[in-house]
Amino acid sequence: MSEQPILVGVIGGSGLYKLDNLNFIDTVNPETPWGFPSSPIQIAELPSGIRIAFLARHGEFHQHAPSEVPAQANIAALKHIGVQAIVAFSAVGSLQEEIAPGDFVIPSGIIDRTKGIRPSSYFEKVGIVAHAMFGDAFDNNLSEFLAPKVRQVLEAHPEGSVKLHEKKTVVVMEGPAFSTRAESLMYRQIGGDIINMSTIPEAKLAREAELSYALICTSTDYDAWRVSEEPVTVAEVVKTLTKNANISKLITVECLDAVHHAVAEGKITSAAKGGMQYSIITKPEAWPQESKKKLSYILPDYFK
Ligand SMILES: CSC[C@H]1O[C@H](OP(=O)(O)O)[C@H](O)[C@@H]1O
Ligand SMILES: Nc1ncnc2[nH]cnc12
DSSP, X not given: OOSSOOOXXXXXXXXXXXXXXXXXXXXXXXXXXXXXXXXXXXXEEOTTSOEEEEEETTTTTTOSOGGGOOHHHHHHHHHHTTOOEEEEEEEEEEOSTTSOTTOEEEEEEEEEEOOSOSOOOSSSSSSOOBOOOOSSOSOHHHHHHHHHHXXXXXXXXXXXXXXXXXXXXXXXXXXXXXXXHHHHHHHHHTTOSEEESOHHHHHHHHHHTTOEEEEEEEEEEOTTTOTTSOOOOHHHHHHHHHHHHHHHHHHHHHHHHHHHHHHHTTOSOOTTTTGGGGTBOSOGGGOOHXXXXXXTTTOTTXXX
């Protein structure tokens, strides 16, 4: 394993399966109490020598369906190797006219429309109950730190300026089929701006593991609400995926040094950090020994 601290983890979504623009250092594949992550974790070096961790959410070959992504293992593995902040990428559909395919979005809100079939907490079936604070679903400090840096990269893009939208709401649906036109219209009415199938439970688990978590979305289509267009298909999504993935790689090179330093210097203080001690409601004398051992993998300060 790497001698240097790896403070920043990147989760790549559809189209972003490798950071082949960075210097490859090592691969680690930790078996967590929740199993193996979606893909081995790639340790890569930025031009400055700073090291980051990269994990492909759907696996290197996109073999994990959104409902089957081992999100508990993914977040646990990143936390266990020392990561403190996660910058996740996601390909999303647009629910608003002004968010065009090819645009980037850093959301601030989530509407959970998954169906409760994904394990979405580390505090399930362990005899220890915890209710994490999730009003602000992303780490606003990290999102606001990233936004101007991402904007700079997008505006300087050699093929022309790419638009960045901020403070939007992402609807997370179960999938794997895309939404019906009626559902898509409803998501607009309830306040959705963009839609994907992956941010729940990832963001919730990151909060429970006390990690800073921000999402950079790349818009690929107008979903199904727009009557003037055919409903979204994978072929349409794939059209913009490669260009979006290349820009995402550029963002990692240009922005993550600053995130690493800010985390190291305590300038990005996650709202999540220290929060779980106030979220656990079960009395310590009733914590099962085996559960303490399991949870110590992600929260060693509380469970010994
Ligand atoms: C390939 S279209 C649907 C698929 O794309 C998004 O994946 P990710 O969030 O990992 O980039 C969406 O959530 C669906 O899983
Ligand atoms: N329209 C859409 N719905 C859900 N997830 C998506 N990912 C990309 N486009 C999407």
